[in-house]
Amino acid sequence: MSKSPPSALVLVLTFVALVVLAAASWLLSVAGTGTGVALAIAAAKALLIGLFFMELVCGHATDRTVAAVAVLFVVLLTVGMLADVAYR
Secondary structure, eight states, X not given: OOOOOOOHHHHHHHHHHHHHHHHHHHHHHXXXXXXXXXXXXXXXXXXXXXXXXXXXXXXXXXXXXXXXXXXXXXXXXXXXXXXXXXXX
């Protein structure tokens, strides 16, 4: 049984968190932090979007499994690409 979709308050708070993370990403890039910080912030934003705006938090287990497998494929492709670049 699936839960009810997120309320309007949850969606607004998620939007505010996304705006804060975007501003933090911009400010940290101006400050000259590394790529790892930007990737961590991007991952947090992607997680918020997936959980609340795509309603994975209240979806069926199949929906969450498909999303997790898609993320794992992206990670696998990224690791393969980085390994290829590192050993050329």
